[in-house]
Amino acid sequence: MAYKELDTKSVIEYLKTRPALVDILPDDDEYKASEIGDGNLNMVFIVQGKNKPERTVIVKQALPYLRVVGESWPLTRDRIIYETEALKIYNELAPEFSPIVYDNDYEMSVAVMENLNKHEIMRKPLVSREQFPRFADHISSFLANVLFKTSDLYLSSKEKKALQKKFMNPELRKLQEDFVYTNPFMEAEENEWNPLLDDLVKEIRSDGELKIAINKLKMDYVLKAQSLIHADLHTGSIMLNKEETKVIDPEFAFLGPMAYDIAAVIQNLVLNYASHFVHSKNKEEREAYQKYLLETIRDIWNGFAKKFDTLWQEHNDGDLSPNSYWDFEDGEKAFARFRQDYIQAVLRDVSGIGGTKMLRRMLGIVSVWDISSIEDDAARAQVERFIINLGRRWVLEKDEITSIDQLIAITEEEAKKLEL
Amino acid sequence: MAYKELDTKSVIEYLKTRPALVDILPDDDEYKASEIGDGNLNMVFIVQGKNKPERTVIVKQALPYLRVVGESWPLTRDRIIYETEALKIYNELAPEFSPIVYDNDYEMSVAVMENLNKHEIMRKPLVSREQFPRFADHISSFLANVLFKTSDLYLSSKEKKALQKKFMNPELRKLQEDFVYTNPFMEAEENEWNPLLDDLVKEIRSDGELKIAINKLKMDYVLKAQSLIHADLHTGSIMLNKEETKVIDPEFAFLGPMAYDIAAVIQNLVLNYASHFVHSKNKEEREAYQKYLLETIRDIWNGFAKKFDTLWQEHNDGDLSPNSYWDFEDGEKAFARFRQDYIQAVLRDVSGIGGTKMLRRMLGIVSVWDISSIEDDAARAQVERFIINLGRRWVLEKDEITSIDQLIAITEEEAKKLEL
Numbered sequence: 001m002a003y004k005e006l007d008t009k010s011v012i013e014y015l016k017t018r019p020a021l022v023d024i025l026p027d028d029d030e031y032k033a034s035e036i037g038d039g040n041l042n043m044v045f046i047v048q049g050k051n052k053p054e055r056t057v058i059v060k061q062a063l064p065y066l067r068v069v070g071e072s073w074p075l076t077r078d079r080i081i082y083e084t085e086a087l088k089i090y091n092e093l094a095p096e097f098s099p100i101v102y103d104n105d106y107e108m109s110v111a112v113m114e115n116l117n118k119h120e121i122m123r124k125p126l127v128s129r130e131q132f133p134r135f136a137d138h139i140s141s142f143l144a145n146v147l148f149k150t151s152d153l154y155l156s157s158k159e160k161k162a163l164q165k166k167f168m169n170p171e172l173r174k175l176q177e178d179f180v181y182t183n184p185f186m187e188a189e190e191n192e193w194n195p196l197l198d199d200l201v202k203e204i205r206s207d208g209e210l211k212i213a214i215n216k217l218k219m220d221y222v223l224k225a226q227s228l229i230h231a232d233l234h235t236g237s238i239m240l241n242k243e244e245t246k247v248i249d250p251e252f253a254f255l256g257p258m259a260y261d262i263a264a265v266i267q268n269l270v271l272n273y274a275s276h277f278v279h280s281k282n283k284e285e286r287e288a289y290q291k292y293l294l295e296t297i298r299d300i301w302n303g304f305a306k307k308f309d310t311l312w313q314e315h316n317d318g319d320l321s322p323n324s325y326w327d328f329e330d331g332e333k334a335f336a337r338f339r340q341d342y343i344q345a346v347l348r349d350v351s352g353i354g355g356t357k358m359l360r361r362m363l364g365i366v367s368v369w370d371i372s373s374i375e376d377d378a379a380r381a382q383v384e385r386f387i388i389n390l391g392r393r394w395v396l397e398k399d400e401i402t403s404i405d406q407l408i409a410i411t412e413e414e415a416k417k418l419e420l
Numbered sequence: 421m422a423y424k425e426l427d428t429k430s431v432i433e434y435l436k437t438r439p440a441l442v443d444i445l446p447d448d449d450e451y452k453a454s455e456i457g458d459g460n461l462n463m464v465f466i467v468q469g470k471n472k473p474e475r476t477v478i479v480k481q482a483l484p485y486l487r488v489v490g491e492s493w494p495l496t497r498d499r500i501i502y503e504t505e506a507l508k509i510y511n512e513l514a515p516e517f518s519p520i521v522y523d524n525d526y527e528m529s530v531a532v533m534e535n536l537n538k539h540e541i542m543r544k545p546l547v548s549r550e551q552f553p554r555f556a557d558h559i560s561s562f563l564a565n566v567l568f569k570t571s572d573l574y575l576s577s578k579e580k581k582a583l584q585k586k587f588m589n590p591e592l593r594k595l596q597e598d599f600v601y602t603n604p605f606m607e608a609e610e611n612e613w614n615p616l617l618d619d620l621v622k623e624i625r626s627d628g629e630l631k632i633a634i635n636k637l638k639m640d641y642v643l644k645a646q647s648l649i650h651a652d653l654h655t656g657s658i659m660l661n662k663e664e665t666k667v668i669d670p671e672f673a674f675l676g677p678m679a680y681d682i683a684a685v686i687q688n689l690v691l692n693y694a695s696h697f698v699h700s701k702n703k704e705e706r707e708a709y710q711k712y713l714l715e716t717i718r719d720i721w722n723g724f725a726k727k728f729d730t731l732w733q734e735h736n737d738g739d740l741s742p743n744s745y746w747d748f749e750d751g752e753k754a755f756a757r758f759r760q761d762y763i764q765a766v767l768r769d770v771s772g773i774g775g776t777k778m779l780r781r782m783l784g785i786v787s788v789w790d791i792s793s794i795e796d797d798a799a800r801a802q803v804e805r806f807i808i809n810l811g812r813r814w815v816l817e818k819d820e821i822t823s824i825d826q827l828i829a830i831t832e833e834e835a836k837k838l839e840l
Binding site for chain 1: 572577578580581582584585588590591593594597598602605606607625626628629631632635636638639642643644645646739740741742744745746747748749750751753754757758761
């Protein structure tokens, strides 16, 4: 079917034509659709049965232009392909932690998927100090499974290249390359920052050592095709409740450094941690919640490292180094050291990437609601100053990092300097 | 035209049908073809005018099977595409140093190119101690231009991804991954080595530290899509004379670590250096030639480093870090340090990859004529022992290498232990 923009009426007619949906939306009921989401890049519809509302799906359709600007700003609709294909891989490798994809139709730029109506986006409940006791276990399982099973440790050489070719994603990668690693650190008209931080922002943009380190991290981002990464895994791309965690919106997916996704999650928890210096007026409540956040960070990394290593030991099926390569006296020890070195290198990358991402949120175009929702400029400036100093340290000290406890200690050390 | 295997008769008829060749092989002459090459993977014809023999081309056609085995060993004919597309890029970026591609026809798996009949393959004249005084300058220019201009330092983000997608080359990459980095270092039935080296070969295959280091280098080979590399740039892939140097046969080309090509050239000169301990009976002649080889190695690296840095300063056109990123007080210094760090990292990679490649030539399936032509097993064993010890040091000491002089010093140090 040739591309045609759907609306709340035509979407229902359209779904009736899709064989894959016969059992999901049987024709013994009528269905209604409502549009949700900001609809800037995509149309998003909730479709639900009138008599059996438990029969429900989300329909996502990519628009060929940025709606807020209008048809003058054309955009490739390919992003729905990258998003859907990544979700299907998640469905296969980490089915508990992703919405089910029921159907896709790339001519129409449409994907039909599970309606996560029992889950909420993670960002806001973190600001209201909600705790999700299973989250660290869930997200570390998701990360370990997806990142391991799309790497050369698990895939054959040819499978890996085929995956890489499928996820070239040049348009959206270019956005992240510019807006995460480059533009925030130089003069660029879209940059936005708190004017009370002019001095510090200037200092960062003139810090040669820091900028060299960030540019090396950018090279990794561009070149190191380690695993299929989500590449935008902030707390707005996670939907959850007390029992379940789901990763959504992987339209930026490509084969890049695996630490990027881990860093994104951890760094968003650090930003949330920082925001509570203002959001949480009650000191006791604040400290308890900040402690919970740091424990969550610790559990995410340690959980990831342990699960990843176990997967590797049990499924060393890739062509990188087959078990026979390690078949010699003391070979088991050497393999264990190789694995440890590998995971330690991921942790150093988490530090560097996490730090870079903290900085870009303060200096660049894309802010984060946890912080931007602090209305008092002066209070926000203090929190932002903490984040900038912390981000810089995570970048510059990355090569000394050997445990998550060190990253947490640096965070607490910088937090002590905050006097609000 | 559907695929059909050419012979010395049909190739002439075929060429007449090709519009691109009208001016190169005009129809006012008759042409004859002869087949050259081992014809194992490809048919290679020389076509020449009967009256004007200066009108001549090489016609290369990929076979769909390994001829020495027969039709039972099918092979993808895609390699002619990779070879031809890489040569066309060489024609554009380093035209002096590659044969001109006149025509290609991928349905027929055919490429038509310049006949390098004034040049010879480099390997044998190196064994007979011939000197090529312009070689270091030529090959370093070739390497600097191709490696710089296919990297993110020169290309836009999207151009780079398009190039990467074009050169996925999964079949031939898999061969190099296995036969350079993995199989020589474990038990594999195709491995061949001098039985007089059993002890040392066993030692290498049980050296955990070495194997960890080599496996990390393999990760780089697999993941680090830095530049378009030839990926098989030994002295058998170079044709030259005193005035000119031409790089041929880039069918393994893909986007990988740029040090790989530099290491291949340098490492082949080291193997040749080693071979003269037996090939050159006259000590004075031997020492003079070995000195020439080491000077050539020095000039290749230093020439490459200088030319690469100059290109970068003059054409920092890529998206990796635009000039405006370095536009701050002391930004020029920071950019210079970033470039230096980058080039130093390439040198460390040269050490590691060069060492790995020395080892694989001694332990794996692919030997090298400079050494294999030494008939006396005992004499060859001594030379091979030197190469193995040297290769191991280049790998294990790579992180301490900051100048080519250090690699040369290690080579001379190991050579002193040789008593023939």
